[in-house]
Amino acid sequence: MILSVANVAKSFDADTILSGVSFRMDSGEKVALVGRNGAGKTTLLRIITGQYAPDAGGSVQLARGAKIGYLKQEMSVSSGRTVLEEAESSREAQVKLRLRLDELEVRLENGPTDDELEEYALLHEHFLDAAGYSAEHDVRTVLLRMGFTEEEFSKSTDSLSGGEKTRLALARMLLEEPDLLILDEPTNHLDLQATEWLEGWLRAYHGAVLLVSHDRAFLENTADRVLELREKTVFAYPGPFAKYLQIREEENIRLREVARRQEQDIAKMDEFVRRFMNSQRTAQARGRQKLMNRLIENKDVFYLTFDNKEVGRMQAREV
Known part of the structure; x- marks a missing residue:
């Protein structure tokens, strides 16, 4: 177990964002976190990374000594460095x-x-043990894969655009190799070639990865299972992403059929109430009206369970 989230809730004043969120992640697992805009994905990520505290009764536990890397949609980088120096800071030792x-x-x-001879021999041995030569190669390789040219390695971080800073922050984070990597829309500033390389890198990565993305193909090619945030909590589904979509559609079909029958029941009750409210069957009509009112109240909540517009808005990759 690398991460355990238990009964997490979060409210801001009277607005409840999350309630009863529980799930676990194992080392090496790749998990997609999906949900409509405003469902609470960013709030949950901030709780996991310690930026927000969960409300009383909830807990977030990391494996002892585990490190988290969190890529937000907009990232900053160190000022006064070159692109190469910023990437190399991930391998500072x-x-x-x-x-x-x-x-x-x-x-x-x-x-x-x-x-000096003795120090050189000792340090060279440490350098080899730390895969130093490989680390230098890795830094350059990852930068190139993230879309930076060798000419841009000497470019000042202060002159980078927002998208370039996010790509550089992603490169640095991949090189740091944290135990849990949390990526919020990592492909936003990547071209197709960089995105496909990142997919392969994540599949081979030894650590756990929690992904938020609107790129269906990216999630299909990386996620082992899916967590969907809806109704303020989390529902778990098996992967790959296409299987999750199939299961959700089957759920929606069943729910729509139940909703259709419920609408029919409400219509029949409404007709009964209008016919007999002022007759000898008034008491029975009032009972039907109370039941109908409860069905109408529950219907509004019920419809939320299969509001899957967010999935419909997810991007299909153009090739």
């Missing part, structure tokens, strides 16, 4: 080792001391 090794290599050419 390896970068520091590399810089120190570079310094020692210069000294080795000019008559090194025994201490």
Whole structure:
């Protein structure tokens, strides 16, 4: 278990956003979080990442020592760095080792001391153990895959557009390899080639991933299962995403049929009440009216269970 969310609720003043949200995620699992706009997805992500506290009685638990990476829709990056330096900050330990090794290599050419020889041998061993050479290659590879050219590696982060900053933040986060990676609309600023590369990277990733996206193809190619936020709580479905859509459509068909029959019952009761309210069957008519009123009240809540317009708005990828 990498993440446990238990009975989480969140209200702002009198407005209840979440209620009774519970689910678990295991290491390596890839989960899509879907729901209509305003359903509470961002609120839930902020609770998981500690930006919001859940209301009393709810809890969010991470595995001991687990690290979270959270990509929001709009991200900032460090000021005063180059694109390459910002990406390399994800591998800070390896970068520091590399810089120190570079310094020692210069000294080795000019008559090194025994201490410097010993330090170089020790640091070089640590560098190899930390996959230092591979890390340097990974940084450049991920930047290129995120759509940056080698000429842009030296570009100042201060001159980047909002979309470029988000792509750079995503690259840095992938390189950090957190235990739980939370991505909110990660493909917004990616072209098709970068999106498909990200799909492959996520499938092979050893950590857990929680995804929010309107890109159906992206979710189909990455998610093992689906969590849908509706009625202020979470409903779990098996993946892949196409299977989730099929199950939801089958649910909607059943619910529409129940709703149709309910409408028929209400119409019959209404006719009965109008015919017999002022006759010898007044008491029975009043009983039918009370039942009809309850059905009408419940109907408004019932219809919410199969309001699936958000899924209909999800983007189909153009190829």
